[in-house]
Structures are given as C-alpha cells and as structure tokens.
Amino acid sequence: MSAALTVSSKQSKLLRFLRPQTPPNLSSLLRYLSAEPDHHPPAPPPQNDSPSVVTLVIELLQTSDNDWNEDKLHQLLFPTTSPPPPPHNLLQITRLLGSTAKALKFFNWVQANSPCQDSPLLSFTLEAVFEHASREPNSHNKLLDLFKTSKSHKIPLSVNAATLLIRCFGRSQMVDESFLVYNELCPSRRLTHIRNILIDVLFRKGRVDDALHLLDEMLQPNAEFPPNSNTGHIVFSALLKRDKVGRAVDEEEIVRLVSKFAEHEVFPNSIWLTQLISRLCRSGRTGRAWDVLHGLMKLGGVMEAASCNALLTALGRAREFKRMNTLLAEMKEMDIQPNVVTFGILINHLCKFRRVDEALEVFEKMNGGESNGFLVEPDVITYNTLIDGLCKVGRQEEGLGLVERMRSQPRCMPNTVTYNCLIDGYCKASMIEAARELFDQMNKDGVPPNVITLNTLVDGMCKHGRINGAVEFFNEMQGKGLKGNAVTYTALINAFCNVNNIEKAMELFDEMLEAGCSPDAIVYYTLISGLSQAGKLDRASFVLSKMKEAGFSPDIVSFNVLINGFCRTNKLDKAYEMLKEMENAGIKPDGVTYNTLISHFSKTGDFSTAHRLMKKMVKEGLVPTVVTYGALIHAYCLNGNLDEAMKIFRDMSSTSKVPPNTVIYNILINSLCRKNQVDLALSLMDDMKVKGVKPNTNTFNAMFKGLQEKNWLSKAFELMDRMTEHACNPDYITMEILTEWLSAVGETAKLKSFVQGYEVSASAEHRLWGNGRKQRLLQLLH
DNA sequence: GTAGGGTTAG
Numbered sequence: 001m002s003a004a005l006t007v008s009s010k011q012s013k014l015l016r017f018l019r020p021q022t023p024p025n026l027s028s029l030l031r032y033l034s035a036e037p038d039h040h041p042p043a044p045p046p047q048n049d050s051p052s053v054v055t056l057v058i059e060l061l062q063t064s065d066n067d068w069n070e071d072k073l074h075q076l077l078f079p080t081t082s083p084p085p086p087p088h089n090l091l092q093i094t095r096l097l098g099s100t101a102k103a104l105k106f107f108n109w110v111q112a113n114s115p116c117q118d119s120p121l122l123s124f125t126l127e128a129v130f131e132h133a134s135r136e137p138n139s140h141n142k143l144l145d146l147f148k149t150s151k152s153h154k155i156p157l158s159v160n161a162a163t164l165l166i167r168c169f170g171r172s173q174m175v176d177e178s179f180l181v182y183n184e185l186c187p188s189r190r191l192t193h194i195r196n197i198l199i200d201v202l203f204r205k206g207r208v209d210d211a212l213h214l215l216d217e218m219l220q221p222n223a224e225f226p227p228n229s230n231t232g233h234i235v236f237s238a239l240l241k242r243d244k245v246g247r248a249v250d251e252e253e254i255v256r257l258v259s260k261f262a263e264h265e266v267f268p269n270s271i272w273l274t275q276l277i278s279r280l281c282r283s284g285r286t287g288r289a290w291d292v293l294h295g296l297m298k299l300g301g302v303m304e305a306a307s308c309n310a311l312l313t314a315l316g317r318a319r320e321f322k323r324m325n326t327l328l329a330e331m332k333e334m335d336i337q338p339n340v341v342t343f344g345i346l347i348n349h350l351c352k353f354r355r356v357d358e359a360l361e362v363f364e365k366m367n368g369g370e371s372n373g374f375l376v377e378p379d380v381i382t383y384n385t386l387i388d389g390l391c392k393v394g395r396q397e398e399g400l401g402l403v404e405r406m407r408s409q410p411r412c413m414p415n416t417v418t419y420n421c422l423i424d425g426y427c428k429a430s431m432i433e434a435a436r437e438l439f440d441q442m443n444k445d446g447v448p449p450n451v452i453t454l455n456t457l458v459d460g461m462c463k464h465g466r467i468n469g470a471v472e473f474f475n476e477m478q479g480k481g482l483k484g485n486a487v488t489y490t491a492l493i494n495a496f497c498n499v500n501n502i503e504k505a506m507e508l509f510d511e512m513l514e515a516g517c518s519p520d521a522i523v524y525y526t527l528i529s530g531l532s533q534a535g536k537l538d539r540a541s542f543v544l545s546k547m548k549e550a551g552f553s554p555d556i557v558s559f560n561v562l563i564n565g566f567c568r569t570n571k572l573d574k575a576y577e578m579l580k581e582m583e584n585a586g587i588k589p590d591g592v593t594y595n596t597l598i599s600h601f602s603k604t605g606d607f608s609t610a611h612r613l614m615k616k617m618v619k620e621g622l623v624p625t626v627v628t629y630g631a632l633i634h635a636y637c638l639n640g641n642l643d644e645a646m647k648i649f650r651d652m653s654s655t656s657k658v659p660p661n662t663v664i665y666n667i668l669i670n671s672l673c674r675k676n677q678v679d680l681a682l683s684l685m686d687d688m689k690v691k692g693v694k695p696n697t698n699t700f701n702a703m704f705k706g707l708q709e710k711n712w713l714s715k716a717f718e719l720m721d722r723m724t725e726h727a728c729n730p731d732y733i734t735m736e737i738l739t740e741w742l743s744a745v746g747e748t749a750k751l752k753s754f755v756q757g758y759e760v761s762a763s764a765e766h767r768l769w770g771n772g773r774k775q776r777l778l779q780l781l782h
Numbered sequence: 783g784t785a786g787g788g789t790t791a792g
Contacts, residue, residue, distance in 0.1 A: 348783075384783040420784040455785040487786040494787060522787050529788040560789040595790040630791030666792045698792060 040088055040124070040160070053077070053085050054092050061097065061106065068109070078115055087124040094128030100136055103129045104146075111153070120158070126150055127161040134164055140172035147177075151184060159189050163197060170201030178202075179210070192218065192225045196234055203238035206246030211238070219260040226264045235261075236272035240279070251280050255292055267301035274306045281314030289314065290323070297334065305331070305339045312342065316349035324349075340366075340376050344385060351389025359389055380406070384417045391425025399425055416442070420452050427460025435460055449477075455487045462495035470495065486512075486520045493523065497530025505530055506539070521552040528558055532565030537574070540565060553585060560592045567600035575600075591622045595631055602635030610635070624656065630664050637671035645671065659691065666698045673706025681706055682715070695722075697731050704737045716741070717750060724757045 057076050060069060078084055090110065097103045107125045114121050126146075133142040147165055150157070157165070162185045169177040178201050182190065195214060202211035215235060218227045227235075235257065239249050254276055258268060268276065273296065280289035289311050297303055308331055315324045328346075331338060343366045350359035363386055366376045383406045387399040399422055406412050419442040426435035439457060442449060454477050461470035470492060474484060489512040496505040509527060512519060524547035531540035540562060544554065554562070559582050566575035575597075582589065594617040602610040610632065614624055629652040636645035649668060652658045665688050672681040681703060688695055700723050707716045720738075723730065730738075735755075742751045 344783080381783050386783095388783065415783095417784050424784070450784090452785045457785095459786065485785095490786040497787095520786095524787090526787040532788090555788090557788050564789065590789090592789045597790095599790065625790090627790050632791085634791050661791095663792045670792075696792095702792090 040091065040158075052089075054089050054096075057089075057093050058096050061093075061102075070109070070113075073109070074113060077110070078113065084115070084121070087120040090121055091124040091128050094125050095131060097128075097132070100129065100132040100142065103132045120156075122155045123158040123161065126155055127158045127164075130161050130164050134168055140168055140174060143168055144174070144177060147181065157181065157185050157189070159185075159191060159194065162189065163194055166194065166197050166201065170197065170204070173205065175201055175205045175207060190225060192228050192231065195225060196228070196230050199231070200234045200238070203234065204245070208238075208246040208249060211235075212249075215257070219257070219264065221263065227261060227266050229266055232261050232266040232268060233272075236268045236276075240272050240275040251276070251283060251285065251288070255280070255288065258292060259295065262296060262299050262301065265300075267296060267299070270302065270304040270306055273301070273303075274310050277307050277310040281310060286311070286314045286318055286320075297330070303334060303336050305336055305342050308336060309339070309341045309345060312345045316345060316352075321349075338376065340379050340382060343376055343378070344382050347382060347389070348385045351385060351392070354389075354393055356386075356389045356393050356395065359386060378409075378412070380412055380415055380418070383412065384415075384421060387418060388421040388424075391421050391428070394425075394429055396422060396425035396429055396431075414445070414447065416447055416450050416453065419447055419449070420456055423453060424456045424460070427456060427463070430464055432460055432464055432466065449482065451482065451485050451488070454482055454484060455491060458484075458488055459491040462491050467492070467495045467499065483515070483517070485517055486523050489517065489519070490523050490526050493530065494526050497526070497534065500534060502531065502534050502536055502539075509543075519550065521547070521555075524550070524552055525555070525558050528554070529561045532561045535565065535569055537562075537565050537569050537571060541574075554581075556582075556587050556590055556593075559587065560590075560596060563593060564596045567596060588620070591617065591625060591628075594622060595625070595627045598628060599631035599635070602632050603638065605635075605639060607632075607635070624658070626652075626658050626661050626664060629656075629658060629660075630667065633664060634667050637667055642668075642671055642675060642677070660693065662688075662693055662696055662699065665693060665695070666702060669699060669706075670702040673702050673709070676706070676709060678703075678706040678710050678712065695726065695728065697728055697734060700728065701731075701733045701737065704734065704741075708737060708741045711745075713745065713747070720750070720754050724754070730754075 094103050107129050110125050133139055162181055165181045166178045182198050199211045199214055239254050277289045293311055346362050347359045368375045387402050390399040403414050406414055423435045423438050458470045458474055489508055493505045493508050527543050528540050559578055563575045563578050598610045598613050633645045633648050669681045669684050703719055
C-alpha cells in the first residue's frame with residue numbers, strides 16, 4: 001500500500017469514528033486535514049442572533065421519530081417567501097441524522113417535497129446518505145443499492161459521493177462498479193483526485209491497461225484534470241513495486257510516462273526514481289538510465305543521492321569511470337549530498353580494480369581527513385569493502401588493522417562478512433592455520449559463521465592440499481547444524497577430481513543429493529570436466545544427461561571439455577554428436593573448439609583435415625592463436641616432421657604475427673634434443689633470449705637431457721648458471737638428470753653448489769620436491 | 783560488503 005493512501009485511509013477511518021458525535025466544524029477541520037479537498041459550495045455565514053436552520057430542523061426531526069411535522073419542516077426548508085437554503089445545509093442536516101434509515105427517509109422526503117428537482121440539494125442529501133451507509137456493516141452492498149436507485153432517479157453524483165463510492169467499491173474488489181460510478185459522474189466533476197482513486201483501484205486489481213488509459217487522458221498537454229503528485233505516487237508505486245499484479249510494464253513505457261509526468265511538473269520521488277534507474281541498469285540500459293536522471297535534473301526534479309548511487313553502481317560495473325566522475329561532479333554542483341552508499345560504491349570499485357590505496361584515500365576523506373564540507377561516518381559495509389579489497393591484494397594484515405579501528409567506532413562491530421573476508425584473505429595467502437584461528441576467534445566473539453565462512457575455509461583447505469582436513473571440517477560443521485550448499489560440494493568435488501580421485505568425487509555428488517542439496521549448473525560443469533579429463537567419458541555422459549534432466553544446459557566450455565575428452569578417447573562419433581548438439585543449441589564453436597579438433601586431427605596424422613579446420617576457423621572470424629600453432633607444431637614434432645614444425649614456427653611470427661611463447665620453444669627444443677639436434681636447440685635458446693621469451697624449468701630440463709646425450713658438460717654448467725640467474729627453480733626431473741649425469745662424471749661439487757643456490761627457502765623446496773624426493777636427493781649426493 | 787567450476791599446445 002502506498003504511503004499517501006495509508007495516511008488518507010487512516011484519516012478516513014478516524015473520520016468515520018469521530019463523525020457521529022462530532023459537531024460539524026470539527027468534522028470540516030478534519031476534512032481539511034485530509035489529503036483531499038472537500039468539494040462543496042462555501043457554507044453560508046453563521047447567523048448570530050437566531051438558531052440556524054440546521055439546528056431547528058435537527059430538533060424537529062429528533063423530537064418526533066416517526067411522525068415528522070412536515071408542515072413545519074417544509075416551512076423551514078422550502079419557505080415560499082425567501083430563497084431555498086443552500087445545499088450545504090441539507091448535507092449537514094443529513095449527516096447529523098443517526099442512521100442510514102433516517103437519512104434515507106429524510107432524503108425521500110426532500111425528493112418528494114423539493115420545489116426544484118434538478119438542484120444540487122438532492123445530490124448533497126444523497127451524499128450524506130452514502131456516508132451513513134458506508135459506516136455500516138456490509139456497506140458495499142448497501143451502497144450499490146443506493147447507487148442504483150440514485151441512478152434510476154437520475155440524481156447526479158456529487159464529487160464527494162463519487163469519491164466515497166469508488167473507494168468503497170474498490171476496497172471490496174468491485175472494480176467494475178467503481179468504474180461505473182466514474183462513468184456516471186458528470187465529466188466536469190471527474191477531478192484529478194477522483195481519477196487518482198480509480199487509477200489506484202484499477203492497478204490494485206491488475207487492470208493495468210484500463211489504468212494507463214485513464215492516465216493517458218490526464219497526461220495530455222491541455223488536460224482539464226492534469227496529474228498531481230498523488231497521481232505520480234500511485235502510478236509509479238504500482239508500476240515499480242515488486243509485488244505488483246497484472247501485466248508487467250516495461251521500462252521504456254515507464255520512462256515515457258515519467259517524461260509525460262514531468263511535462264506537468266510532477267516528478268517521481270526519490271524511491272521510485274531510484275527503482276526505475278536500477279531497473280534500467282539491471283536490464284543493461286545504463287545509457288537510458290543516464291538520460292532519465294539527467295532529463296529530470298534539468299527539469300528540476302528533486303534528486304537525492306540514492307538515485308545517483310543506482311546509476312553510479314551500474315557505471316562502475318561497466319567500468320565507465322569517466323562518466324562516474326562526471327556524475328559525481330554534477331552531484332557536487334547540484335548540492336546533492338553524497339551518503340555512505342555513494343562512498344561505498346567508490347571504494348568498492350576502486351578495490352575491484354585493485355586500486356586499494358586510492359580506496360583508502362576516499363575512506364580517509366569521508367572520515368574528514370580533508371575538510372571539504374561533508375563528513376560521512378563509514379559503516380560496517382564500508383569497512384568490509386575495504387577489508388576485502390586489502391585481503392584480495394594480499395594485505396590481510398592491514399585488513400586486520402582496520403578491524404581494530406572498527407571496534408573503536410561506536411555501532412560498528414565486525415560481523416560475519418568481516419570475518420569471511422579476512423578468512424578468505426588468509427586462505428589465499430596460504431595461511432590456513434591463521435584462517436582457522438580467525439574462525440575460532442569469530443566463534444569466541446559470538447559472531448556466527450555462515451555457509452560462506454564454511455565454504456571459504458573448505459575451499460582454502462582444498463586448494464592447499466588439505467582435502468581430508470576440508471572434509472573433516474565440513475563434517476564437524478554439519479554436526480553443529482551448519483549445512484553445506486552447492487558451493488561446498490563443488491569445492492570438494494573439484495579437489496577430488498584434481499587428485500584424480502573420481503570415486504570420491506562421485507560419492508560426494510551422491511551425498512549432496514542425499515542431503516537434499518540441489519546441484520546447480522556449476523556442480524555439473526565441474527563434475528563433467530573432472531570426469532572428461534580423467535577419461536571417464538561414459539560417466540561424464542551420464543552426468544550430462546542428469547544435468548539436462550535437471551533443466552540445465554551445457555555451455556561452450558562444457559562442450560569443449562566433452563569434445564576434448566571424446567577426441568582423446570578416440571570416440572570421434574561422440575565428439576561429432578556434441579558438435580551437432582552445440583549447433584542445435586545455437587552455440588557456435590569457438591577458438592578452443594577449433595584448437596581441440598586441430599590438435600586431435602594433427603596428432604592422429606590427418607594434417608589435411610587439421611589445415612582445413614584452420615581455414616574454416618579463419619573464415620568464421622576466429623583468429624588462430626599461439627595454441628593453434630602449438631598444436632600443429634607439436635603434432636609435426638611427434639610425427640617426426642621437424643622441418644615442417646620449424647617452418648610453421650618461422651611462419652607464425654613473421655607472416656601471422658603470432659609471437660611464439662615459452663611453450664612453443666619448449667616443444668621444439670624438446671624434439672630437437674630428442675633428435676640429437678642439440679645445436680639447433682641451443683640456437684633456439686639464444687633466439688628466446690633475443691625475443692625476450694623466458695625459459696622455464698621444462699626448457700632447461702629438455703636441454704639438459706639433450707646435453708647429457710652429447711655429454712656436453714661445459715654447456716650444461718653454463719645453463720645451470722643461467723637457470724640460477726633466471727631464478728628458475730629446478731624440479732625433481734632436473735635433479736634426477738643432473739644427479740645421474742654429474743655424479744657419473746664426478747662433478748658432484750658443481751651439483752652441490754647448484755643445489756645450495758636454491759636452499760634459501762625450505763618451504764619452497766618442500767613444495768617443489770616434496771619430502772621423499774629431497775631425502776632421495778640427499779642420499780644421492782652423499 | 784563475503785564463497786564455487788570447466789577448455790585447447792609443453
């Protein structure tokens with residue numbers, strides 16, 4: 001229910017309660033206070049010396065209940081010598097009668113006795129009869145009867161009578177009757193406020209088109225009854241609130257209405273304008289939102305920060321920083337005070353683009369760091385945004401510092417989100433223990449963890465090789481009543497797929513279903529990918545069909561994953577099936593699809609198909625990338641056709657302008673070394689240096705193997721030094737080659753000094769080689 | 783304001 005209507009319906013309830021015992025002047029005062037004007041001719045000036053006609057008539061009517069002195073009544077009301085009393089008097093008299101029955105009786109008498117039948121006398125008397133009836137139980141039926149009678153007697157409705165009827169019928173869901181009353185009303189009395197009521201009734205009943213039709217009439221440039229602010233409120237609330245009934249009205253239509261309203265100088269209030277701006281932005285029409293806001297600014301609509309905030313959010317999302325700044329400048333110019341949300345948006349977007357220091361500057365500014373007029377106290381959300389921003393760039397210690405600052409500020413205690421951001425920060429920094437401690441801390445502080453806390457820790461543990469710890473933690477939390485969701489299961493399923501524990505991954509999927517947790521598309525995608533990469537294409541297909549049953553469809557990446565899986569397991573017919581399915585679903589193959597197929601055909605020796613596919617991909621507007629060339633080069637290498645591989649390698653940088661990367665060099669260097677063309681491999685390494693392509697561990701491993709074959713010790717030493725220079729860590733393959741080779745030729749001293757270059761970080765070593773490998777290495781060295 | 787997945791060449 002809209003605010004204005006709540007007020008006026010409350011007021012009318014108040015009126016109904018007060019009226020019977022209230023003298024007319026208080027009643028008219030209340031009437032004056034109500035949102036709607038009273039549409040009566042002015043009351044005659046009070047007669048000071050003698051009792052008024054009203055008083056006399058009431059006395060007369062009350063003394064004799066069933067037997068009125070009609071002569072006297074006639075004399076008082078319709079004197080032959082003086083003009084008839086003003087209609088207002090009859091209204092007052094009728095109102096003061098105790099019941100509908102009495103009022104109706106009086107009305108009938110007036111109708112029978114009034115000398116002039118088409119005077120407003122009858123309309124006003126009837127109005128008071130309606131008022132009586134409206135206060136009785138089952139009022140809508142009584143009013144309907146009375147209305148029908150008045151219609152058959154051709155008594156015109158007064159403005160107030162029509163208002164009362166339309167409103168009462170509307171409340172009783174009798175929309176057609178409301179409409180009928182309106183249509184019965186003399187066009188000159190179809191005032192704005194009556195139309196407002198009817199429009200409101202129509203909207204509430206979902207009769208959107210009828211309401212808009214009525215509204216259109218009011219919005220005409222020279223409309224007799226133009227819209228007022230109440231009209232705006234009724235219309236915008238009906239069109240923009242969430243639980244609206246009837247057909248949806250699209251944003252363009254609303255924008256059209258807004259501008260028509262604006263021509264009548266009626267503007268949506270801040271709430272509705274903000275709603276409209278958000279809706280336009282959400283449906284991707286930020287430009288239109290910008291126009292609407294600026295149009296209203298120019299026309300003098302009242303603008304508050306909220307509406308600007310809605311637009312700022314959308315601009316930030318679209319990375320339109322220039323326009324964001326323009327809007328901020330305009331806000332300043334128009335004296336629109338930014339609020340905590342405005343600052344929050346700025347801080348958020350700066351953080352999302354990792355410009356955390358600038359975000360901190362804005363934060364200090366709102367704290368009054370620079371005295372530029374306004375102080376806005378940051379709230380929990382401001383703090384959380386910043387803490388998250390800091391954590392996302394690895395500055396979790398500073399985030400922790402902000403928590404201290406938060407605690408010192410009244411009404412700003414760290415909450416679940418605060419802890420979640422920090423826990424995620426520590427997890428991403430591989431500090432799982434610290435994250436776990438924060439989790440204990442939040443429990444101690446009475447801040448309840450939620451499913452996001454759970455997921456953050458589960459994922460953190462999974463990503464740092466503690467899958468069992470993650471499962472344990474999850475079970476512990478379930479025991480405490482904290483249920484997991486699709487995200488929890490995705491993290492675990494993904495982790496088990498990554499360590500090739502497909503059984504456990506599938507088990508978790510079943511567990512998820514048993515727990516009553518419905519999988520979303522991402523769970524399916526994860527599982528399909530894991531199964532495909534593990535070569536379990538039958539199970540991947542099974543999950544795919546389950547996914548479709550659940551109403552999700554594979555996206556381009558899932559198709560690519562499946563196509564790759566089918567190619568690798570030599571189920572080309574299945575791969576084709578997928579391509580067909582993609583086509584039917586309207587999903588075009590992308591570069592990855594082509595690369596996958598090119599890789600497959602070239603690896604199986606069908607180079608002509610591979611080249612045909614490459615031509616087709618270009619025709620489709622896709623650009624062959626370093627991966628495309630890599631697939632061909634790799635296949636030619638595997639096929640023993642090193643000349644062709646080198647030819648493509650030379651072509652790709654000169655003709656196609658795709659510079660080779662480390663992977664490409666590695667493929668070639670590896671193949672050349674295997675073919676004993678170590679000289680050529682070495683020249684490629686020089687080429688890398690020239691082109692600025694960094695060699696990695698694989699590059700050196702391939703070279704060492706080649707050099708070992710040739711027993712080119714001096715070259716190996718040279719490369720070992722270069723490896724150290726590049727801060728390129730040896731892995732266990734490097735160590736195995738070098739240990740075997742160098743200890744065989746009695747060069748363990750050189751090897752020891754090489755290894756010592758890397759013994760700076762025990763944890764890095766641990767990560768690289770693992771404990772077992774290191775033990776073996778040490779054994780070999782001693 | 784906070785959490786999840788997947789692709790192609792080594």
